[in-house]
Amino acid sequence: MVDHQNRRPKVDLDFTLRRVFGKSSFRPLQREVISAAIDGHDVFLQAATSFGKSLCFQLPAVASHGVTLVVSPLLSLMMDQVTTLQANGIPVATINGKTQYAERREIMDDLLSGHPKIRLLYVTPEFCSTETFRRNLTRIHAQGELTRVAIDEAHCISEWGHDFRPAYKELLWFKTNFKHPPVPITALTATATASVRTDIINLLGLDIRTLKMFNTPSARPNIHYEIRYIPGTDDSCEDHRLHDFLLWLKQVKSRRDSRLGSNENNSPTVSGIIYVPMRTMADTLAWLLSQSGNDIRAIPYHAGLGNEERNRIQAMWTSKTPFLSNDNNNNDNEPGPAFSIIVATTAFGMGIDNPHVRFVIHWTPPRSFEGFVQESGRAGRDGRAALSIVYYNIEERNRVFTRIQKDDIADRSGSTRRYTPQTAAAKARNQQARTKSFQKVVDYCQNTGRCRHEIIKEFSGDYELEMMGSTQEDFSSQFTLSSQPQTPNNLPVSPCDYACDVCKYGPEEINKRQLDVLMDAVAADGLL
Incomplete structure (x- = not known):
């Protein structure tokens, strides 16, 4: 139960937002989430990329006494947030594999002092499982200084999820061991189906x-x-894909120049991301785009690059003027290119934030529907118009499915993946989830008769969440803690104001485009 007797006096959230975080106003729903956290509730937040989920545990940490423990799955995600908090003058620390012993000791000494200065501590789920850290957390809790736990990317706890990470299951330890008083948990994710949401609630207690x-x-x-x-x-x-994309960029530049006038120096650089499945494809496509003569500056990003090079690219990308280059000799007086593009594998993901991305392109069908929603959601974080394009055909679909099957075989024979389910049954569930998630991608791409926004909402379980509400009565009566997703009988209309190809051009035109490509492929094979 919530301990109301030890709540702090009412916090001036608007003052804290302006003074500490330098923001003028909350985005819709942020105030309600933050208030629930400060009041000591367990909180589940499923919000699209760009919502500002991190503020929902960072502001309560600043407004409350004690320490907020933040569990985060990726080093890049942690470092990005830690750097931003430090820039705002917020006492924050992280303990990870790169933390030197002396720094680690200094952090723990502060946390165990009984009156820690540190307000947020970022760690990985694996580190939370170590006995030494658990003993220290127990001491911090006994001193009344462990205020809350925030678990980012909470979908990683579910074997039905696309990013399952076994160490997340160990996080139930917080609820099992910290009962007097209980430590509230804030669980956050951008993507979770009904079964994954159920796992998050159950497995975190x-x-x-x-x-x-x-x-x-x-x-x-x-x-x-x-x-x-x-x-x-x-x-x-x-050839067709590259030609089509370059033609689209030329059209974008032409419209932009006609709107802004002929002075090229007044034309802002347009930033975008292209996701590709392999490192070699990232290298090749970045080179082709840069050499195309279309004022494009493209650079590859993948796990094959050294840490220093990846950090350099991340720093450029998240700067206010992300003019990417292949060296460190950027001339600040040099006008930016028309287009600044990252060509990346999925290694370029969580925690690498540029709010002004205008387009995200999937060069081939993405491997998971949840991944697609997150990756496409990196466009338009500033609230302005943005574009998501997926290039699709049957051959590319089959290639992706083959890669998923190869991963499944590798898992069964002693996985080459770093994080893998620990039992045969768990592996089977995770493999089934990956296949099911990719089938959603296929259905999304091949459907020529429904609004894309409507499909995304249905496949993501948004309609069920809308019906549930967030009050105790609604939750208890309408949400069954079952691993079986509940689908409403009558889905509400989801008009997108012509913000997808089907609604803009009509189902007949989209169906014709798909059939024309299919017929061209058949003719090329000599079957016509």
């Missing part, structure tokens, strides 16, 4: 009697979602 649940639509209204169907043979596919 969240208190359903007082749990506050919040959600925002998975489909972002400022993003135009589009599928582009391409020929099937390898050479024509690659």
